[in-house]
Amino acid sequence: MITWNNDSELFELMRKELYSAVLGDILDKMHYFHQFLPSRLQPLDMDMVLAGRAMTVLEADAFEELSEGQNPIMKKPFGLMLEALDDLKKDEVYICAGSSPSYALVGELMCTRMQILGAAGAVANGFHRDTKGILELGFPCFSYGRYAQDQGPRGKVIDYRVPIEIEGVRIYPGDIIFGDLDGVLVIPKEIEREAITRAWEKATGEKMVAEAIRGGMGARESFDRHGIM
Numbered sequence: 001m002i003t004w005n006n007d008s009e010l011f012e013l014m015r016k017e018l019y020s021a022v023l024g025d026i027l028d029k030m031h032y033f034h035q036f037l038p039s040r041l042q043p044l045d046m047d048m049v050l051a052g053r054a055m056t057v058l059e060a061d062a063f064e065e066l067s068e069g070q071n072p073i074m075k076k077p078f079g080l081m082l083e084a085l086d087d088l089k090k091d092e093v094y095i096c097a098g099s100s101p102s103y104a105l106v107g108e109l110m111c112t113r114m115q116i117l118g119a120a121g122a123v124a125n126g127f128h129r130d131t132k133g134i135l136e137l138g139f140p141c142f143s144y145g146r147y148a149q150d151q152g153p154r155g156k157v158i159d160y161r162v163p164i165e166i167e168g169v170r171i172y173p174g175d176i177i178f179g180d181l182d183g184v185l186v187i188p189k190e191i192e193r194e195a196i197t198r199a200w201e202k203a204t205g206e207k208m209v210a211e212a213i214r215g216g217m218g219a220r221e222s223f224d225r226h227g228i229m
């Protein structure tokens, strides 16, 4: 049975012991069938593992010519992006969505600030840039891929710590975001304890099944015995 006393312990445990497959399986079992973010969200490096709480960031396409409009946020370069970055807390994930995927939503300087604040990582529902710099930081970052076209003249952060949605997956501030080389998913806050406990139990069971299969047990027999595949 796993236990944890605080978020730091929990996220360390998740990074070490869990993986997206087993978490996704348990969310399915709990009838949360739409918790994986789109498959094109990939880590910059295959070894990157992300576990933390969503610090949701709402983006919008916005053009410099709009600076004569009614909304004062539109007059600020990058909108509220700098405020959002500075508001990050330890173990939070900067997760941004809302704009069209045609420019970079995250870069090296942003990730440097996030890392200094103890953030767990970044998820951009769009592209990242400054790939070499982010890899050198070793900061877990997930995106559609490398593309340097600048957000400055094309998009702004219009709010943060508000609900966001990525292709039908609703993300609330404080939900757990987990990502590894097989995908990124969202664990709603209200079911996190059960989901993580059961995922750990399944991970333990999978180790047992792997051993049985390595020892020559048939797929049918091992499934009938353990109910795991």
Ligand SMILES: O=C([O-])CC(=O)C(=O)O
Pocket (backbone or CB within 6 Å): 104, 105, 106, 107, 108, 109, 110, 111, 129, 130, 150, 151, 152
């Ligand atoms: O300017 C941006 O949009 C992001 C960037 O390059 C950085 O953080 O270094």
Ligand SMILES: [Mg+2]
Pocket (backbone or CB within 6 Å): 107, 108, 109, 130
């Ligand atoms: Mg840059």
